[in-house]
Amino acid sequence: MHRGNMNKKLPARPNLEHLKGQAKSLLAAFKSQDSEAQTAFAKEHPEKNTSDPKLADAQLVIARQNGFDSWLKLVHHVDTLRDLEGTWGFKSLVVGGNQIPDSMLGNSKIVMNGDRFNTLSPEGDYLGEFAINIESNPNEIDIHFIEGPHAGQFCYGIFELNGDDLMFCLGLVGASRPTAFNTDASPMHALEHLVRESKDARVTLANPAAAKPPPAVLPVAEVDPSGFDVVSDDLEKLQGEWLALKVVKNGKPLPDNFLAYGKRVCRGNHVLVTFGSPMVDALAKTHGSQDIDYLIQGGPMKGQIQLGIYKLDGSEATFCMSEPGTPRPAVFTSEPGSGYTLTTWRKK
Numbered sequence: 452m453h454r455g456n457m458n459k460k461l462p463a464r465p466n467l468e469h470l471k472g473q474a475k476s477l478l479a480a481f482k483s484q485d486s487e488a489q490t491a492f493a494k495e496h497p498e499k500n501t502s503d504p505k506l507a508d509a510q511l512v513i514a515r516q517n518g519f520d521s522w523l524k525l526v527h528h529v530d531t532l533r534d535l536e537g538t539w540g541f542k543s544l545v546v547g548g549n550q551i552p553d554s555m556l557g558n559s560k561i562v563m564n565g566d567r568f569n570t571l572s573p574e575g576d577y578l579g580e581f582a583i584n585i586e587s588n589p590n591e592i593d594i595h596f597i598e599g600p601h602a603g604q605f606c607y608g609i610f611e612l613n614g615d616d617l618m619f620c621l622g623l624v625g626a627s628r629p630t631a632f633n634t635d636a637s638p639m640h641a642l643e644h645l646v647r648e649s650k651d652a653r654v655t656l657a658n659p660a661a662a663k664p665p666p667a668v669l670p671v672a673e674v675d676p677s678g679f680d681v682v683s684d685d686l687e688k689l690q691g692e693w694l695a696l697k698v699v700k701n702g703k704p705l706p707d708n709f710l711a712y713g714k715r716v717c718r719g720n721h722v723l724v725t726f727g728s729p730m731v732d733a734l735a736k737t738h739g740s741q742d743i744d745y746l747i748q749g750g751p752m753k754g755q756i757q758l759g760i761y762k763l764d765g766s767e768a769t770f771c772m773s774e775p776g777t778p779r780p781a782v783f784t785s786e787p788g789s790g791y792t793l794t795t796w797r798k799k
Contacts (some may be wrong), residue, residue, distance in 0.1 A: 464565030
């Protein structure tokens, strides 16, 4: 099935005047019998008798080269990207039917420029790219995280834009695309109501190579994928509900107002960590009294294993987890660039 403008091949910040110039140049090249221009017409506009092409024909070729059925659809797509640009603040956020308190939203922003975005929030900054399909009803959006906590992962959603008012309903990483603007269908859906604060749209350019943590000093150990169906005596000590006391992700601590909504629940070998929305959904197994492994249960990283260490001190538990596929931490710390997440919890 043709996916319309989700298959676009436009540059990161498409410029309509530049695209018009490309069409004029293509038409001139064709009329001067340039072989590449003739090949482009033959491939993208075979139904046209090209003995006397017009500018509209060249514009159609440019549109089809960029993944659109028509020039008007390309123009509408570029205009919509322009209409989305700016710095947006959160008016409200509902995750899985739960209203996130306003006190947790005030410092969060989304900046959109072309098909690039930054999400700036106390729990982590994200940079990524997105593709929109404005031929669907409701309009669809696919999001690719390039830098930040979900780097390399995707989420899918729908959106509705009315001037300076923007509504997203997104499936969290690994979840299905919502079909309506509510979160009743899934606890993994988030409804975001945004208001444009300014047209300023300064998006940090992606540099994935610079964003990667430094090479690990420790070798990656052989990981045993078995044993996640066993509740060991040590895992029994981690059972129940725990409240967040401290969270440091890659050297950056979460603010206190976010900690108030942190919860870690261990039932049998299943661990679920939430901060208003699910953050960890995994099976756990322990090795003695310090090492712990997570087998991730959802999203693009489903099936991968995350290694960590933990310690118990009365009614408090501290965990230090590495990124999936990287070595187990040796100490309870989270320095910038380490990729480690350090958390402390109190038994409820």
